[in-house]
Amino acid sequence: MEWIKRVVLIALAIGLAACSQKPEPVKTETSASTAQELRDKRLQWWRAARFGMFIHWGLYSVAAGEWKGKQEPWIGEWIMKRDKIPVAEYATLAKQFNPVKFNADTWVGIARNAGMKYLTITAKHHDGFAMFGSKVSSYNVVDATPWHHDPMKDLSAACAKDGIRFCFYYSQAQDWHDPNGVGNDWDYDESKKDFHKYFEDLVKPQVKELLTNYGPIGLMWFDTPFKISKEESQELAAWVHRIQPETIVNGRIGNGAGDYEEMGDNQIPGGVVKRDWEVPATMNDTWGYKKADHNWKSTETIVRQLVDIVGKGGNYLLNVGPTGEGVIPQPSVERLAQIGEWMKVNGDSIYSTTPSPFPYEFDWGAITTKPGKIFLQIIDWPKHDFLLYGLKSKVNNAYLLADAQHTPLKITQNHDDAKNLDILRISLPAKAPDPYVSVVALEIDGQPQVNTALAQQPDHTITLPGFFADVHHSGSGEHLKMDNRGVATNWFNKDEWLSWDFEVSDPGTFAVTLLTSEKRQREKTDWEGGHIVRVEVGGKTVEGKVTNQGRLSNFRNLLWPDVVSKLGTITIEKPGMIHLALKPVKINSEKKIGFMLHAVRLTPVR
Ligand code: H79
Numbered sequence: 141m142e143w144i145k146r147v148v149l150i151a152l153a154i155g156l157a158a159c160s161q162k163p164e165p166v167k168t169e170t171s172a173s174t175a176q177e178l179r180d181k182r183l184q185w186w187r188a189a190r191f192g193m194f195i196h197w198g199l200y201s202v203a204a205g206e207w208k209g210k211q212e213p214w215i216g217e218w219i220m221k222r223d224k225i226p227v228a229e230y231a232t233l234a235k236q237f238n239p240v241k242f243n244a245d246t247w248v249g250i251a252r253n254a255g256m257k258y259l260t261i262t263a264k265h266h267d268g269f270a271m272f273g274s275k276v277s278s279y280n281v282v283d284a285t286p287w288h289h290d291p292m293k294d295l296s297a298a299c300a301k302d303g304i305r306f307c308f309y310y311s312q313a314q315d316w317h318d319p320n321g322v323g324n325d326w327d328y329d330e331s332k333k334d335f336h337k338y339f340e341d342l343v344k345p346q347v348k349e350l351l352t353n354y355g356p357i358g359l360m361w362f363d364t365p366f367k368i369s370k371e372e373s374q375e376l377a378a379w380v381h382r383i384q385p386e387t388i389v390n391g392r393i394g395n396g397a398g399d400y401e402e403m404g405d406n407q408i409p410g411g412v413v414k415r416d417w418e419v420p421a422t423m424n425d426t427w428g429y430k431k432a433d434h435n436w437k438s439t440e441t442i443v444r445q446l447v448d449i450v451g452k453g454g455n456y457l458l459n460v461g462p463t464g465e466g467v468i469p470q471p472s473v474e475r476l477a478q479i480g481e482w483m484k485v486n487g488d489s490i491y492s493t494t495p496s497p498f499p500y501e502f503d504w505g506a507i508t509t510k511p512g513k514i515f516l517q518i519i520d521w522p523k524h525d526f527l528l529y530g531l532k533s534k535v536n537n538a539y540l541l542a543d544a545q546h547t548p549l550k551i552t553q554n555h556d557d558a559k560n561l562d563i564l565r566i567s568l569p570a571k572a573p574d575p576y577v578s579v580v581a582l583e584i585d586g587q588p589q590v591n592t593a594l595a596q597q598p599d600h601t602i603t604l605p606g607f608f609a610d611v612h613h614s615g616s617g618e619h620l621k622m623d624n625r626g627v628a629t630n631w632f633n634k635d636e637w638l639s640w641d642f643e644v645s646d647p648g649t650f651a652v653t654l655l656t657s658e659k660r661q662r663e664k665t666d667w668e669g670g671h672i673v674r675v676e677v678g679g680k681t682v683e684g685k686v687t688n689q690g691r692l693s694n695f696r697n698l699l700w701p702d703v704v705s706k707l708g709t710i711t712i713e714k715p716g717m718i719h720l721a722l723k724p725v726k727i728n729s730e731k732k733i734g735f736m737l738h739a740v741r742l743t744p745v746r
Pocket of ligand 1: 214215217218363364405420427662663
């Protein structure tokens, strides 16, 4: 398909050039490559950084997830919207904002010691309250609080001192305080709103203040681009770049106007994504501080998410939600210190790395690369030797990053002609040297050479992720789509189906299991089953019902557990390339969730 698109594009380009009276291909090309060069230049530090701190801090931190004695279920910074708190009432929180324990050096020190290279803080969240001194609106931390202090000045100085890129979050579309901002329909009449006025009178001037008064800003992090037009998104990006040409703009500025792509909150993609992207993630279930939220991710989970995201080519922006007093919660501080310990030993396998040469994810962990190096980020420490299939590059040396001496590990490499398989075997110590992820560095010559096809793994399982499925559409109306995580959404039409091509080295009989995802919507999580589906492989068919036979979640899909359904068994007789099709016979859609396929797994029986 890709080549068809390219041919069409080339044809279009030729057509356009032929039509125009004075074709100026040279000029067009120059200006296009200049824009790309500027973008590359801007993104240089960010591509090397890989790990940043997100800070959500505002009036909602004072409310701490509670309003009039009642605990609110939504994310803490959404309390004003959730309770439809009138502007005048919410503004009284400003009178209580006096963070006597705030210390910029402490915060930045926590980020630096964790190995984070950038810090992005809420200059203005959806509640519309500016956490910086603003001349444009008095609804800000200096003018409206008893503190009368601008924390962004301190943070900017502390970041400069510690070599951390200082960045701002700014809610450019939603503003529940401004009469013309998006989102507040309890104080204001939606039909009377003039978004462009808000955009011109508040957004652009405040963004200018942020880019003028706080030194070099690494990144402007915009969010929820509801209602903002393509012209406005582009204008805002140009506005940022005009004031500070080196400031990056994130994807949620909207309408494709950003310098890189933002994944969904806490959503990790199902394989390598060869673009610039980032996952913003929470440490518990909120961004802004909530005193009743104790659902902390473990350090182990966080480090695993980090290596997985970096191995897939992304950045990890990990959030803390300081209290109204200005204190980062102790569970966050403890975890960040532990992450920092891990980074001191293993940071070389994170910073300035490129993604895994294998496009798919591994159950055992992840892979990152650097020129001449492959880092195996081992999560499941093997009982015996570690085996990797499909690496063609010769490995000159292997050692554990946790071993300061870099003692060479015993390795063997061979090509199994019968199975047409490259096998790397590494002898490892019996016990993992690190509690979260242990890293093996492999030294190779040049770029890694690998077999990139989906393939059976050394434990003989075969995983067919939605992320790599060929999608076969049918009919009109809403089509099934793969989301960022590689989960099928909007799959309601039984005539749409998926297929995969993969390499089998050890044929036999396999149990066929479907993993379907739960869906999170507002306060509840739900799942829909009862679909009848058919799996066809090598002229054989297994048909069954998608039923709930248990849930499965790991560090990659913590918030969206998979539901396991065994369909039956299937036999693959010969090694080689295999084609598998997954075709619904009937899809249930009463709950409007449908068939949310995440992956098909083939597990050897016997
Ligand atoms: O700043 C953080 C969030 O406040 C903001 N983005 C991150 C970085 C954000 N999260 N979700 N959204 C924006 C979109 C809103 C989703 C909603 Fe809901 C679903 C609003 C109401 C239902 C999530 C669930 C928020 C409240 C309940």
